[in-house]
Every structure is written in C-alpha cells, then in structure tokens.
Amino acid sequence: MVDFNVTKIREDFPILKRTVNGRPLVYMDNAATSQKPQAVIDAIAHYYAHTNANIHRGVHALSQEATEAFENARRKVQSFFNIQAPEEVIFTAGTTQGINTVAHGYRSILDPGDEIIVSEAEHHANIVPWQMLCDLVGTSLKVIPMTKDGPLDQEVYRQLLSERTKIVVVNHVSNALGTINPIKDMIDRAHKVGAIVLIDGAQSSSHIPTDLRGLDVDFYVTSAHKMCGPTGVGMLYGKKHLLEALPPYQGGGEMIKEVTFDATTYAELPHKLEAGTPNIAGVIAFGAAIDYLQNIGIAAIGRYEHELLVYATEALKAIPGLTIYGDGPDKTAVLSFNVSGVHPYDIGTLLDQMGIAVRTGHHCAQPIMDFYQIPGTIRASLAFYNTKEEIDIFINGLKRAASMLST
Amino acid sequence: MSIKAQQQDIIEEFDLFEDWMDKYEHLISLGKSLPLIDPQFKTDDYIIKGCQSKVWLHGALEDQYVVFTADSDAIITKGIVSVLIRAFSQATPQEILEANTDFIKAIGLSDHLSPTRANGLVSMIRQMKLYAMAFQTQLNA
Numbered sequence: 001m002v003d004f005n006v007t008k009i010r011e012d013f014p015i016l017k018r019t020v021n022g023r024p025l026v027y028m029d030n031a032a033t034s035q036k037p038q039a040v041i042d043a044i045a046h047y048y049a050h051t052n053a054n055i056h057r058g059v060h061a062l063s064q065e066a067t068e069a070f071e072n073a074r075r076k077v078q079s080f081f082n083i084q085a086p087e088e089v090i091f092t093a094g095t096t097q098g099i100n101t102v103a104h105g106y107r108s109i110l111d112p113g114d115e116i117i118v119s120e121a122e123h124h125a126n127i128v129p130w131q132m133l134c135d136l137v138g139t140s141l142k143v144i145p146m147t148k149d150g151p152l153d154q155e156v157y158r159q160l161l162s163e164r165t166k167i168v169v170v171n172h173v174s175n176a177l178g179t180i181n182p183i184k185d186m187i188d189r190a191h192k193v194g195a196i197v198l199i200d201g202a203q204s205s206s207h208i209p210t211d212l213r214g215l216d217v218d219f220y221v222t223s224a225h226k227m228c229g230p231t232g233v234g235m236l237y238g239k240k241h242l243l244e245a246l247p248p249y250q251g252g253g254e255m256i257k258e259v260t261f262d263a264t265t266y267a268e269l270p271h272k273l274e275a276g277t278p279n280i281a282g283v284i285a286f287g288a289a290i291d292y293l294q295n296i297g298i299a300a301i302g303r304y305e306h307e308l309l310v311y312a313t314e315a316l317k318a319i320p321g322l323t324i325y326g327d328g329p330d331k332t333a334v335l336s337f338n339v340s341g342v343h344p345y346d347i348g349t350l351l352d353q354m355g356i357a358v359r360t361g362h363h364c365a366q367p368i369m370d371f372y373q374i375p376g377t378i379r380a381s382l383a384f385y386n387t388k389e390e391i392d393i394f395i396n397g398l399k400r401a402a403s404m405l406s407t
Numbered sequence: 408m409s410i411k412a413q414q415q416d417i418i419e420e421f422d423l424f425e426d427w428m429d430k431y432e433h434l435i436s437l438g439k440s441l442p443l444i445d446p447q448f449k450t451d452d453y454i455i456k457g458c459q460s461k462v463w464l465h466g467a468l469e470d471q472y473v474v475f476t477a478d479s480d481a482i483i484t485k486g487i488v489s490v491l492i493r494a495f496s497q498a499t500p501q502e503i504l505e506a507n508t509d510f511i512k513a514i515g516l517s518d519h520l521s522p523t524r525a526n527g528l529v530s531m532i533r534q535m536k537l538y539a540m541a542f543q544t545q546l547n548a
Contacts, residue, residue, distance in 0.1 A: 345483070349431075349519075353428075
C-alpha cells in the first residue's frame, strides 16, 4: 500500500467530506454506484457552461466542439478496454440498456430450439431480457449453477454447451457476492461450439483491467456510474460484424441514413445503435472518469482493494455468528454476509444511523438468495477511496448494531 | 383514548430519548413486546410486501372498534409496527379514516416512511385505512 496515496485520492471526492446523521460518511455501497471525483463533476459543468450543443449535425462551432468532445470520449473508452475500432463502442444509458439492445436484436436472429446459457449468479438485468427473448422466439434458457462459495459450476457449463447453444451470457463479477468468473476460459469454450458470448462487466470494469480484444469477447456491457462516471451512461461493445448484423433497438434521429415513407436505411455504426440525442454531457464525463481511473491505474486500484478485502474479511470472520456468502478465492472487494438471527434490514438501518452506507436486501439477484435460502444479505462493497480506518468504523458499528439487536 | 391523544402520548414518550441509540433500543424492545399475531393470519393473504422486510397485518371489528394485530420479520420494522398499532388500534373506523401520520415525523422516524425505505410501512398504513373503510361500510350497512 506504500505507493497508493488514499488520503490524496479522497481529496478528489467532495462527497466524502460530508456527514450523515451527524457522523462522517462511510460509503460502502460502491457496487450500487461509485462516488464521483471533482474532475467528473467539472466535466459535466464545463460542458453545459461552455460547449452545450447538439452533436453530429450542426455546422456551427459549438456543435463541432461538442461532437469532437463526444467522439473523443468514445476513443477513450476504446483505448481503456482495448477495443479495435471506435465504431465498436456504442454509448447506451447503462448496462441494462446494453443487454436489452443485444437481446432485442437477437429476436430476429435466433430460431426456436436454439439455446441461451445464463448463470445462476446474474443480476436480474442479465436474466429478464433473455427470458423475454426466449418467450418470444421459443429459444430455451439453460442455467449454469453456482457452487457453495460463489464460483459457477464449470463442469455443468461444459455439459450445457452444445451446437444448439447460440449465446452465453455471464457476468465478469457477481454484484451480490463479488465472485470473479473465469471469463476467458468460458468465452473460449463457447466459441468452440460456435456460440457468441456477452459479458456483463458492470461490477468489474473499475476493479479489474479489461482487455476486450484479448478476451475475444463478442459483446460486453458496462455502466459509467460504477466507474466514477455519471449515471445514465454506459457502453455496449460488440465485434463489428455482430453489431452490423444487429437490428436497431430503437428507431429515431441520428440512426438513419435516409428516411422516406417507403423505406428507411440505417446509418453506419455506431450511429445505427445510438438513436436520438444521447446524454452528451454524460458521455464526455464518462471520458473524464476513464482519464481519472487510468491515471491511478486499474491494476493499482485492484491491488489496493484486495488489501482492503483481506483486512475486512478477517475482521468480519472474527464476529461470532457471522456468515460471509461467496467467500471464494477469486473475488473483488465485496462482502455479502448475515448475522445469525438478525434481519439484514435491521443491521442496515442501524448502520445508517452511524453514517455507514451499506446495501441490504437481495441485490437484484434473487436466484443467488434462493441458492443460499436467505431473504437477503448485508453487502459492504469497497472502492479504492475506502480506508482501513473506515473498515474499523464499519466493524465497530456492525458489532454495536448486532449487540443492540440480539439483547 | 382517541387517536390524537394516543399519538400525543407516543410523541411525549419518544421525546425522552436524547440520542438515536436510545430511540432505536426502545423501538427494538417495542418490537420484541408486540403481542403475537394469530398464526392463522401470518400467511400470504395478510402479508404486506416491502422489498426487504415483510409485514403481516390483520384487522377485526370488535364492538365498533377496529383491533389490529401484526408482525414483521425485521425487529425495527416490528417496533414501528407496534407504534402504528398503538396509534390506530382500538379506534373507530371513522377516526382511523380521518387520522394522519404526522406523529411519525414528530418522533423522528419519517425516514422509515419515505418511498426509499422498502419495509412495507407505507403500505401498512394504507392497508389499515382500507380495513377501516371496509368496516365503516359494514357499520353503515
């Protein structure tokens, strides 16, 4: 931790200076959304104060500047994820919209009898769109089960793969548990049977360096707001030939080449899949977030967060009656747990009184809760601006809450 | 005691607590001492689903007065349920229909009634009013 100056990093995040219920904020709900550094906040304000214009259309200076800033953000995303061509980066409203864009497009590509493989450990956003697709087309959904400590059962995955498999969808990291999936191996295996793979990177892209070209993944989705960027922005990556084959999810302006009442021809990528005026300020701020993260370095962030994870895990395990879910060897800094005999909601409520923000509930991953036969968990998800001192405050708060609830 | 007087009583009781911890400890003990709901009413027919904690609520009309019993799987929710029952139970349907929930704010628990709190309490109050409305119709019939 010598070369990781967390004190200096915390200075970049104005929200970390505030208090909640009279206590300094301890923010440990980073898997829900990350906080924003000043550079990202400034990028939004600067855009509206200096550049605001619609993009890709106007001949005037502002429109050209806005277009340049917007396309510059696309190149930043391209380089951050090691993507071959900028037109393979589609800006979306977030991970959910990215998944829906692909699932919707495959309505006209799949045939009844085709199979889609998902995992038991997905966020609802990576389950429901595929169920909707299956209902409509008559394809069937196959599920890779979880094993006790979170990892997916790779043996079953291998058995599920067949020439009927057309799409495999899996997260890089589970939002509820933090389990890291061996996606490179899973992608390679899917490709051997001719299936394409969509990876949900929402919980990994700001914690694990992601080389999309190296992974040879077909589609990848993530959200800016989990990466210190603004809400309402995300990106869908697709291999060019797959994006070209994908029918547009939404029709509108920007995405067309020519419109008559007889026929409309679509624009080239990426515009074909970016109908309407996008969240221009958001995309530009996403670019600023990527600059910010890259400046610190995702690998360094990952190493520091792992130290926090080890420290917090050890402290949690010392609390009697506490169970950590998904305590496998490969995970990001997510701690999902319960205290015996206590409802997660009660713990969350008392921690909130102490200024500590954690998430309680099923985390939009009910199949995982069903797997463990619990209604929900308490989830503390850490980021690179958290500190060991904050973990101490959290652990003490947790002990205090548990003792209040058990007496 | 009227609902208004009962609510005033609750406000005065909560005024005694100086910090949040005492207040929540009181809520927890109220939750623990909430009379048990008849098991036949602790079924899905009587459940009020929040996203996280569940509340079961049953209302009966006894001699012109509505009597509520309830339970929750989370103890703090159960404590607040107990406060709501104290405020609204043993009142006439008319009184319940006319009553407001301002006292929740006065005792510093309005957070729990905001839409972000997925604990079923907002729905519980609505359900209490629905019971009252049904009983009122019954009485007028």
